[in-house]
Amino acid sequence: MKQHWIYRNSIVRFNKNAYKKMNNGKAFNLFLLDGEVTGRMKCTLPSWSGLAYKIPRTYLDTCKDRAYLKQSGVYFLFGKNDEEEDTVYIGQAGIRKNGEGVLFRVAEHLKDEFYFTDEGFVVLAGSQIEETDAEAIPDTIKKLRARCRQNNEIKDGVLTKNYLFKSPSYAASFILGMTTNGKTDWKTADGVSLKTR
Known part of the structure; x- marks a missing residue:
């Protein structure tokens, strides 16, 4: 059975079967590398070969031994704009001739205070x-x-x-x-x- 909803003067069709398909949850693994939620985190998803890391600025130097961070990758830098609103910069880094990858590129941003603010x-x-x-x-x-x-x-x-x-x-x-x-x-x-x- 299809249901219709009115949203801001528009009719929206609601298909229960389509909703069921969208509502499939996924489990992920979150590993606290330093044993605390304010430290570094590694996230993995079953059936996905990628990795996600959350690394506070103050921990970047402790990540040099992480081989995965010397690979190509996408990174997000969080900061504040002039109105003190949250902002994010999304970048991409490939493996360089010197063997460095995403971590090295993120470290280059350390001079950009806009993206990296200390706790404050x-x-x-x-x-x-x-x-x-x-x-x-x-x-x-x-x-x-x-x-x-x-x-x-x-x-x-x-x-x-x-x-x-x-x-x-x-x-x-x-x-x-x-x-x-x-x-x-x-x-x-x-x-x-x-x-x-």
Whole structure:
């Protein structure tokens, strides 16, 4: 029996047999190379000869002994754009004359901060956020704060979800609503700034 659904003024035919074919799940194996979920991961799929690795930037040097990473491959580099939105770069690497492959190509991207950001600074949910934007505020931060207010992620001057920033100054600007130097503004309970640590 075929069913019809109305979606945004369009009629969509629902075929139960086609849905059953799409709904076939697959099992995969996930191996934690360092014994922790924040470390390197190797993923395999039965009946597939390929491998997938998840490697944090800080672990790249520990992967030089992995022969599979000297082969041809596709890689994904994750980072943030100027609006602090998640972005991904997809690249392809072949085996070079020097015998190096995908790992070597990924390592070449280390100089590109756009794609590789260290963990950075997390502003935690529940943090107090200045509700008024100063005239001197980075445009990217101003847009992010406006989007957070629109999505109720800043509600009554309180952040409702964690946000990761690539620099202490961006995190401080997000909280204070103005341009500021995070290395001097962030301080421990003892009054020690990041700059003096």
